[in-house]
Amino acid sequence: MRHHDRTLVPGQCNNLYIFPATGLAVYASEARRVTDEMFIAAARARPEMHVARRVAEVTFAQSLASANEPKDLGAFIESQAYRPEYRSLV
Numbered sequence: 531m532r533h534h535d536r537t538l539v540p541g542q543c544n545n546l547y548i549f550p551a552t553g554l555a556v557y558a559s560e561a562r563r564v565t566d567e568m569f570i571a572a573a574r575a576r577p578e579m580h581v582a583r584r585v586a587e588v589t590f591a592q593s594l595a596s597a598n599e600p601k602d603l604g605a606f607i608e609s610q611a612y613r614p615e616y617r618s619l620v
Contacts, residue, residue, distance in 0.1 A: 551572060552569065559595035562594050571585050572585050586606075586607055
């Protein structure tokens with residue numbers, strides 16, 4: 531993308547960390563809406579690698595979750611992550 535006389539190359543951080551983790555938190559918490567605060571929390575949490583947990587915390591704090599808040603949010607988020615399991619073809 532060109533901006534004035536500079537070529538700007540977008541990074542893939544959002545696609546790799548922010549959006550999948552935000553999606554997981556929204557799915558797990560059954561959020562009714564996605565807010566700017568959720569994406570801000572995701573961006574701030576990225577260096578500590580707890581993005582989905584931080585987004586879910588915001589979701590519950592803003593009373594946007596349809597799911598009941600679990601006692602161990604980290605374990606709950608982890609349990610909701612997709613894990614592909616393939617049966618053996620042999």
